[in-house]
Amino acid sequence: MIEVDSLVKQYDELVAVSELDLVAKPGEVFGLLGPNGAGKSTTISCISGLVAPTRGTVRVNGHDIQREPKAAKTGLGVVPQDLALYEDLSAAENVRFWAGIHGLGGKAAAERAAEVLSAVGLADRGSEPVKNFSGGMKRRLNFACGIVHRPTVLLLDEPTVGVDPQSRVHLLELVAAQRDTGTAVLYTTHYMEEASALCDRLAIVDGGKKIAEGDLDELRRLVGERDLVLLGGRFEDERLAPALAGLADAELIQLSPERLHLAVADAPRRLAEVLSLVSASGGDVTETTVRRADLESLFIKLTGRELRE
Amino acid sequence: MSFLLHALRKDLLLRLADRTALAMWLGIPLVLGGLMSLAFNGGAGPSPKAQVWLVDQDDSALSQILVGALDSPSMPLSVELVELEVGEARIEDGQGSALIVVPAGFAKALLQETPTTLSVVTNPSQTILPHIVTDLTDTLGEVHFYLHRIVGGPLKKMAAGPADQQSFFPDPELIALSLQVNEAVKGLQDLLFPPLIELAEAPLPAGQKQPFSFGTMMLPGIILMSLMFIAQGLADELWAERDGGTWARLLASPIGVGPLLFSKLLSGALTMGLVAGLGLLAGLLLFDLPLGLLPLAFLWSLAVAPALLSMFFLFGTLGSTRRASSLLSNVFLFPLIMAGGSFFPFEAMPDFLANIGRMTPNGRAVAGLGGILSGELGLVDLLVPLAALVAVGALCYSLALARVRGRFATS
Numbered sequence: 001m002i003e004v005d006s007l008v009k010q011y012d013e014l015v016a017v018s019e020l021d022l023v024a025k026p027g028e029v030f031g032l033l034g035p036n037g038a039g040k041s042t043t044i045s046c047i048s049g050l051v052a053p054t055r056g057t058v059r060v061n062g063h064d065i066q067r068e069p070k071a072a073k074t075g076l077g078v079v080p081q082d083l084a085l086y087e088d089l090s091a092a093e094n095v096r097f098w099a100g101i102h103g104l105g106g107k108a109a110a111e112r113a114a115e116v117l118s119a120v121g122l123a124d125r126g127s128e129p130v131k132n133f134s135g136g137m138k139r140r141l142n143f144a145c146g147i148v149h150r151p152t153v154l155l156l157d158e159p160t161v162g163v164d165p166q167s168r169v170h171l172l173e174l175v176a177a178q179r180d181t182g183t184a185v186l187y188t189t190h191y192m193e194e195a196s197a198l199c200d201r202l203a204i205v206d207g208g209k210k211i212a213e214g215d216l217d218e219l220r221r222l223v224g225e226r227d228l229v230l231l232g233g234r235f236e237d238e239r240l241a242p243a244l245a246g247l248a249d250a251e252l253i254q255l256s257p258e259r260l261h262l263a264v265a266d267a268p269r270r271l272a273e274v275l276s277l278v279s280a281s282g283g284d285v286t287e288t289t290v291r292r293a294d295l296e297s298l299f300i301k302l303t304g305r306e307l308r309e
Numbered sequence: 310m311s312f313l314l315h316a317l318r319k320d321l322l323l324r325l326a327d328r329t330a331l332a333m334w335l336g337i338p339l340v341l342g343g344l345m346s347l348a349f350n351g352g353a354g355p356s357p358k359a360q361v362w363l364v365d366q367d368d369s370a371l372s373q374i375l376v377g378a379l380d381s382p383s384m385p386l387s388v389e390l391v392e393l394e395v396g397e398a399r400i401e402d403g404q405g406s407a408l409i410v411v412p413a414g415f416a417k418a419l420l421q422e423t424p425t426t427l428s429v430v431t432n433p434s435q436t437i438l439p440h441i442v443t444d445l446t447d448t449l450g451e452v453h454f455y456l457h458r459i460v461g462g463p464l465k466k467m468a469a470g471p472a473d474q475q476s477f478f479p480d481p482e483l484i485a486l487s488l489q490v491n492e493a494v495k496g497l498q499d500l501l502f503p504p505l506i507e508l509a510e511a512p513l514p515a516g517q518k519q520p521f522s523f524g525t526m527m528l529p530g531i532i533l534m535s536l537m538f539i540a541q542g543l544a545d546e547l548w549a550e551r552d553g554g555t556w557a558r559l560l561a562s563p564i565g566v567g568p569l570l571f572s573k574l575l576s577g578a579l580t581m582g583l584v585a586g587l588g589l590l591a592g593l594l595l596f597d598l599p600l601g602l603l604p605l606a607f608l609w610s611l612a613v614a615p616a617l618l619s620m621f622f623l624f625g626t627l628g629s630t631r632r633a634s635s636l637l638s639n640v641f642l643f644p645l646i647m648a649g650g651s652f653f654p655f656e657a658m659p660d661f662l663a664n665i666g667r668m669t670p671n672g673r674a675v676a677g678l679g680g681i682l683s684g685e686l687g688l689v690d691l692l693v694p695l696a697a698l699v700a701v702g703a704l705c706y707s708l709a710l711a712r713v714r715g716r717f718a719t720s
C-alpha cells in the first residue's frame with residue numbers, strides 16, 4: 001500500500017510537486033495521469049526514496065520511506081521510465097542480479113528469473129546480451145527486473161514510452177496480472193487510453209498539483225455529458241464572449257486570441273450552429289476538433305490545455 | 310553479504326564482457342614492461358659497422374698497419390681491401406659507407422711529415438655511418454700531427470735512412486734514436502698511460518641487499534601507473550551506473566548507498582589485484598625478478614588498490630557532470646603519476662621532487678613495491694606505509710560516499 005500525504009517537492013523556485021495526497025491500495029492500479037513535467041516522475045522518486053520530499057510524508061506498506069527506508073523498500077518494486085539495465089549482461093543475468101539484490105539467491109533466483117522472463121515473453125532470449133535487444137524487448141525486461149522479487153508495491157513510471165503497440169499491450173497485461181496478485185500498483189502515464197483501460201482509480205496532475213481524483217466513472221461525471229469543441233484560428237474576446245453566453249446548453253472553457261474551447265451538448269450535430277455563431281461574431285476558424293466526453297476532455301476542461309501539450 | 314556477492318559477480322561479469330577495456334587494462338603493464346625491457350636490453354645485438362672499401366696504393370708496412378688498425382674488432386668499421394675501380398664502382402652503386410684511398414708514398418710522407426692526401430669518398434645515401442668514417446680519418450690526421458710534435462725528429466731520421474747509404478743504421482745511431490723516443494714517451498707517460506681502473510666481479514655476501522636492476526627500479530612504477538589508470542576507469546563506472554539508471558534502481562532497493570559503493574570498491578580492488586599480479590609475472594619473465602618476493606609484492610599491490618581506488622572514487626565524483634569529473638580526475642592523475650615515480654623513477658629525480666613524490670599515495674605504493682622487489686623491505690617494514698595508505702584511502706572513501714549520498718545519485 002502506498003500512502004502519500006501532503007507531499008511537496010521544491011527545487012529552488014520550482015515547485016515540482018505541490019501538496020499531493022494519494023493512496024494506492026493492494027490489488028488496485030492507481031494512475032497518475034498528466035502531461036510531461038506534471039510532477040509524475042518526481043512523485044515516483046519521492047515514493048521510492050530517491051528524492052527527499054521538501055514536506056509531507058510517504059509511507060510504503062506502513063513504513064515511512066525517509067525514516068524506515070529499508071523496511072519501506074523491502075516490498076517495493078520500481079520500473080523506471082528510463083531503462084535501468086546492464087546492456088553487456090544477458091537478460092537472465094540482469095534478472096538474476098536484481099533478484100539477488102532483493103535477497104533471492106541460488107536456485108530460487110534462477111527459477112524466478114526463468115519465470116519472469118517467460119512472463120514477459122523473453123524465455124528463449126535469456127542468454128543473449130541485452131544490447132542486442134529491440135526497444136520493446138528492453139522495456140519488457142525492464143519490467144521483469146522490477147517484479148522479479150514479487151513486490152507488494154509496484155511503481156511504474158511511464159513504462160510504455162517508445163514501445164511498439166504489440167509490446168504495449170503485453171506490458172499492460174503484465175501490469176494487470178500484478179494487480180491481480182494483490183500488488184498495489186502506481187502507474188504514471190500521459191496516455192489517456194492506457195489510464196482508461198488499466199487504472200482502477202486515477203489522479204490527474206498538472207504543474208505538480210492534483211486537479212482531479214476518482215475512479216473512471218467519477219471522473220467521467222466531472223466531464224459531464226457535454227462534448228468538447230476545440231477551435232483554432234483568430235477570435236475577438238469582446239464580441240465573441242457575449243455571443244457565446246447565449247448559446248444553449250454550452251459552456252465556455254477557454255477563449256484566447258488563437259484558441260476557443262467550448263463544452264457543448266451533442267456537439268457533432270450542433271457544430272454548424274457553433275461555427276456560424278463564431279463566424280458572425282468576427283471569429284476566423286482555421287481548425288476544428290470535436291471530442292467526446294473522456295479523460296482527455298476532462299483534462300482540457302480542468303486546465304484549458306490538451307494532455308500532450 | 311548476499312548482496313555483496315551478487316554485486317561483485319555482476320561487476321566482474323561486466324568487466325569480462327567489456328573485452329576491449331579488459332585487454333587494455335591487462336595490456337598496460339605488459340606493454341610498458343616490454344618497452345622498458347627493449348629499451349634497457351636492446352644493446353645485446355651486434356653494433357652496426359660502417360662498410361669501408363680501402364684501396365692501398367702504397368702497399369707499405371705502415372699502410373698495412375693502418376688497414377689492420379681500422380679493421381680491428383674494437384673499431385666501428387668493417388674494412389675490405391679492393392682495387393680502385395672496384396671501390397669506386399661499389400660506392401657509385403650505393404654499396405658501403407665510404408671508400409678510402411691510401412696513395413703511393415703515404416708511409417714516407419707520414420714519417421717525413423710532408424703533405425699527402427688520404428682520399429675519403431662517402432656514400433651520400435647514408436647519413437650516420439659515413440660520418441663515423443670521416444671522423445676517424447680526421448682523428449688519424451691529428452694523431453699524426455701530435456706524433457711528430459713528440460717524436461718527429463727520430464721519425465724523420467728513420468724515414469731518411471742511414472746517412473752513408475748503407476742498408477742498416479749503425480748500432481750507436483739506432484741506440485740514440487731509441488733513447489730519443491724512449492725519453493719523449495717517458496716524459497709523457499702520465500698523459501699517455503694513465504693508471505688503469507680494473508673492474509672485478511664478486512658475489513654479494515649473504516644478507517646484503519640485491520644489486521640494482523632496471524626491473525626493480527622501473528617495474529613498480531609501471532604497475533602502479535597501470536593501477537592508477539584502471540582506478541580512474543573503475544571510478545567512471547559510478548557515472549556509467551548513474552547515467553544508465555541502474556544506480557537509481559539500486560538505491561530504490563533495500564540496499565543502502567554504503568554497501569553499493571563498498572561492492573564497487575571490492576570488485577575494483579580485485580580487478581586491480583589481478584592486473585598487478587600479471588604485471589609482476591611479466592616482471593618475472595622480463596626482468597628476472599626473484600620468485601620468492603612475488604607473493605609479498607602481490608599482497609602489497611592488492612592492499613594498496615582500495616586506497617588508490619577510493620582516491621579516484623572521490624576525484625571521479627567531484628564534478629557536477631561526467632565530463633567535468635573526468636577532467637578533474639585527469640588533473641589529479643597525471644601529476645600524481647609523474648611525481649609518484651611512475652614516469653621517472655625516484656632515483657632519477659631531483660631529491661626534493663623525489664621526496665614529494667614519495668609522500669603521494671601512489672608514490673608510497675611505488676616505494677613499497679620497489680622495496681619489496683629489491684629485497685630491502687619486509688612485511689614488518691610495510692606496516693607503517695600501509696597504515697598511511699589505508700588512512701588516506703579511508704578519508705577519500707568517506708568523502709566519496711558523502712558525495713554519492715548527496716546529489717550524485719539522483720541529480
